[in-house]
Amino acid sequence: MKREEIEKRGEELIKEFSEAIADVKEEVETYYVSELVNVVRIDSEPVQKKDFKDKMLKIAPSVDEEGNIRVEIGKWVG
Amino acid sequence: MEVLIGLEIHEQINTKSKLYCDCPTNYRDVSPNTNVCEICTGCPGAKPMPPNQDALDAVIAISLMLDCEVLTNRPVYIQRKHYDYPDLPSGYQRTSLPIGINGKVNGTRIREVHMEEDPGQYDPVSGIVDYNRSGVPLVEITTEPDLRSPEEARLFLRALYRILDFSGKAREEPGTLRVDANISMAGGARVEIKNINSVKGVYRALKYEITRQKSLLTRGEAVRRETRAYLESQMITVPMRTKELEADYRYIPDPDIFPLVIDSNKVEAIKASLPEAPHMREKRLIQQYGIAPLHAKVLTSELALADLFEAVAKKIDPKIAALWLRDKLKNVLNYYGIRCAESLLIPEHMIELLKLVQSGSITPETGEKLLQRMVKEPVSPLKLVEELKLTKIVEEKLLEEAITKAIAQNPQAVKDYLSGKSEALNFLMGRVMKITQSRADSKVVIQLLKQKLKR
């Protein structure tokens, strides 16, 4: 199916969904199911993950010899 | 034509580990993609670790130092700001809702202070990405459009940097600064300039942009609303032409991170342990040590310099310490183009050095030469003096020899002096200092020269 068609039919879906919940009076927004706050950690000695780099570079479509990931050149400088 | 300038400043927080993972933050010291893990490279399925508490506390402290109100007892969501850019591994940047609001620096209003994660480093010219920097904690400070000229922007940034420096929370290495500038002129749309990496860059980018917009407006052409990049090498701005222009960031609270609620007691505790603001310190130095206001200003231009001064002033006459740090040390630092924080000079060595000078063991000139080495390596001046035999020449005989030599080698200067050109005496003195490797007391040399040449 074409992207445009998915979008068009999708909008009908959205309309149907929003109608189904249109009469909900609630004003409280529940972004999280648990009501925890301030889950933080204390800054600690860092850990360098020695073998991660190779695994990451192996997957990347293009890398350079220094270990950078190669992507597109900026359009505004090209 | 009236110009309205607002700035968005990003500075790194000096934590040991990153904001959402425990990778190291010293990204400059390592080869590309070394300080990385599945979290800071946004691998599929990687979940953030709980936010780094010390980064949050630093942002609160900085907010307070910028005279902001810290938003307490309400949820501060960590939001996902979505945009597509090569340095952004997850396609969104995590940025907090405002932590501080309504601050002021030098009369310029601070709109908001946020906590963010740094993206990786993308070089648009070569098209390469290194994620070492990705996830380093940042404080983001936005101003109201209160600045009216590039010069005002420059002064504001300097004042802001002095505060960030004195907060002790920002990374000390230079070049961590990143600024986006918004600029609009009467009759034109607002233009955003991205990628500016220095105070000088901000000044130049704004100058260029004002000229560009002025000429468009005077020609009757429109200034379009757009995002431009500053090209440091050419000192110009160019349109970014990316989709980011019409960016709708589609913010949502990050479902993987619970909101932060800042307790007002905590803010009070941070406030109580806040380091002294630079302008307060400047005042105190004048009062406490009786030093000249001009000296106090220079000494509080940088936290490390002010700290050094106060450490030295415990053991050395503060006025002498101030004079030496402001003149001699500043000269040396300027010569090397580094900040005091980057020098390897420690207070103990500075005290030793000034004691050597005060006791007359070495000449001030020798002291200055030693300072040049002490900034670059942590060496005791006492040891250097012994090793290199730099004590002041007190034996008259040795001085006599040096003076005789200088007179014999410079007959023209002698002639000039005798014919009434008094500046020739300084020249001869310089020759004597050269022969004695600055180990002679310059006042004594002048006297001896005068006596000698009278005969």
Place this chain on the structure above:
Amino acid sequence: MEQIKSRKLTAIENTEAALARIKNLNPKINAFIELNEKGALDTAKWIDEKIKQGKKVGKLAGLIVAVKSNINVTGLHITCASKTLEDYVGTFDAAVVQRIKSEDGIIIGMTNMDEFAAGSSGETSAWGPTDNPSALGHIPGGSSSGSAAAVAVGICDLAIGSDTGGSIRNPASHCGIVGLKPTYGLVPRHGLIDLAMSLDQIGPMARDVYGCALLLEVIAGYNPRECTTLKVDLKDFTKKVGADIKGLKIGIAPQYEEVTVDKKIYQKIERAIEILKDLGARVVQVNLPNLKRALPAYYLINYVEFFSATRRFDGRRYGKRIEDVCGEEVLRRILLGSYISQKEYRGKYYHKAIKTRSVIKHETLEAFKQADVLISPTVPKLPHKFGAKLTPFEMYGYDLFTVPTNLSGICAGVVPVGKIDGIPIGLQIQGKPLDELTIFKIMEAYEKSTRELS
């Protein structure tokens, strides 16, 4: 497993047998899309060695575990059954995988699934659909289709799946196995590739309640390296199942029967309830007037969170840009997520959905003031046959009973309660937050009584 510990069966034998069954049956079922043959055999060898030397072995020693393809295992292709990630090799072990490995479970391979877990039928995999081994020719359900099918056909002992709106329970029901969606935050998510982060949970799937409880025991528990796991004392699920269920209050809502499309399903559920009553449970009526609103709220939230989660698939690190290669349903969710989270529309759609979620959560938790568990069908209709063309709305209809669990953050288990025309039917038991144990007790009691009957 007793056979392995007592050395009647070696881990190697169990692994080799599983591999042989997989080679024989997988071409027909298509439950696995990546095999970990060498890794599994190496692990098995190591476990046998430990047993031989009389060393202590883990809770899963020698058991064959299948992992859904959206959960990271180092060195294996973690594709989410999408072309987008066909070249992605896991760079780390998900927290649950670490736990399975440290309890000596043998990871045999990665299972098939709906692409990015965005489906309820198992048909949208880029590697082709999984067949339902318990009702060939019918969909196995989704999105943990391969995990459910592999367990059902017996080519693994245990499997892990993920459940965002029913993805464990729906295929467990269709395939006739036991599955559980844990309370949000009970099981670590580090390593689970996102569908909708505020709803996703990893959970166990097994042929019996004991296996399901055992696997949950291994994977559950606080993980300090992520934000959303809960600090709870882990219950000894396997030791405590089997206790009686006398006096437990089973909540039934009138809405459950109303929305069940295939009425035969509801008859099966009523019979199961009768059995539970015979075992000492009491039935109480609860009211869930907003039940039908859960589905639209769920999908709107799912679209937005999924859109956000897929922004990293930009082609720069994993080779392919998701919008260029993904299937229709994944593209639909991305486009709609992008659409409804725009400044202009977010209030009308996204925020409204988030508010509706409050209503659903509140209503569900209220029901638990009267009942210990809520009992309903798992799916409102029988699984369709391959080839049937469903509209998105019809497809979403499968999730009607399962999404409220996720929206409320509670737990729910599924246990088979018989067949209709040869197609298995699962009973869904929703429990209070962190009350997995009660669910296990009921499932175990039901399982035991029907085993005695047969």
